[in-house]
Amino acid sequence: MANIEKYLRKTALPHIWCPGCGNGIVLASLLRAVEKLDLDQKKTIIVSGIGCSSRASGYMNFNTIHTAHGRALTFATGIKFANPELNVIVITGDGDSTAIGGNHFIHSARRNIDITTIVFNNSIYGMTGGQSSPLTPQSSKSSTAPFGQIERSFDIPALAVAAGATYVARGTAFHATMLTDLITKAIQNKGFSVVDAITQCPIGFGRKNKMGTAEKMMQWQRDNAVTVQAAAKLAPENMEGKFVIGELHNSPAPEYTAEYEKLIVRLQQQKGGQA
Numbered sequence: 001m002a003n004i005e006k007y008l009r010k011t012a013l014p015h016i017w018c019p020g021c022g023n024g025i026v027l028a029s030l031l032r033a034v035e036k037l038d039l040d041q042k043k044t045i046i047v048s049g050i051g052c053s054s055r056a057s058g059y060m061n062f063n064t065i066h067t068a069h070g071r072a073l074t075f076a077t078g079i080k081f082a083n084p085e086l087n088v089i090v091i092t093g094d095g096d097s098t099a100i101g102g103n104h105f106i107h108s109a110r111r112n113i114d115i116t117t118i119v120f121n122n123s124i125y126g127m128t129g130g131q132s133s134p135l136t137p138q139s140s141k142s143s144t145a146p147f148g149q150i151e152r153s154f155d156i157p158a159l160a161v162a163a164g165a166t167y168v169a170r171g172t173a174f175h176a177t178m179l180t181d182l183i184t185k186a187i188q189n190k191g192f193s194v195v196d197a198i199t200q201c202p203i204g205f206g207r208k209n210k211m212g213t214a215e216k217m218m219q220w221q222r223d224n225a226v227t228v229q230a231a232a233k234l235a236p237e238n239m240e241g242k243f244v245i246g247e248l249h250n251s252p253a254p255e256y257t258a259e260y261e262k263l264i265v266r267l268q269q270q271k272g273g274q275a
């Protein structure tokens with residue numbers, strides 16, 4: 001059993017999350033991945049944006065930075081660029097990463113900068129009042145869509161792959177052990193990695209959509225998630241209303257800060273040749 005307590009900032013606890021919130025499960029999965037990889041706490045930087053999930057950075061005993069709404073990836077990019085030796089992990093919500101921070105998300109993926117992004121995807125803006133996010137499913141209710149959401153939602157993994165991310169996976173709070181494995185591989189990837197972690201918000205989303213208790217919401221995750229292996233054997237009509245979990249994309253490519261270093265060396269050599 002992983003010893004993850006050492007990674008918690010006890011002085012910052014108790015946490016502010018509602019009873020039954022899935023954020024703690026996702027956080028524990030991340031900490032188990034850190035433990036598995038034996039990452040140096042001093043060389044691991046946790047960067048978060050704004051929202052319920054982004055509060056996690058404050059509970060973690062690493063070098064942490066809680067930034068502005070949607071801007072976690074910009075701070076993370078600066079940190080990684082200044083010191084490529086660091087392990088940089090971003091904690092963000094679905095609204096934070098794909099609405100306010102949407103441009104930063106796609107361009108981080110396009111650059112393939114070595115940052116691991118864990119999207120705590122609860123289908124809603126939890127902290128700011130239950131408004132629709134770009135991940136609120138069509139026809140579900142939110143405080144800004146009281147008669148049902150008419151917009152379509154993003155598919156985070158598809159967006160990340162299309163933009164150039166080199167490791168992309170999806171897990172859920174229910175499948176916590178699998179989530180740890182996926183986050184472990186995401187951290188190991190030398191490039192931009194995204195893990196879409198589907199988690200329950202029984203207060204901001206579940207209550208409005210009559211999804212029942214947190215336990216019921218986790219049963220929903222269990223019943224609607226299909227592993228990549230199982231999905232490959234199913235006809236498209238059998239995937240209606242379901243979603244795929246597991247490793248969805250793993251395609252290494254040159255990493256941004258390494259390419260930048262190479263550019264410096266090349267220019268220095270050219271300059272040396274001219275002298």
Ligand code: SF4
Nearest residue numbers: 017018021052126201
């Ligand atoms: Fe969790 Fe939702 Fe409560 Fe935020 S509002 S702490 S996401 S249950």
Ligand code: MG
Nearest residue numbers: 093094124125
């Ligand atoms: Mg959210």
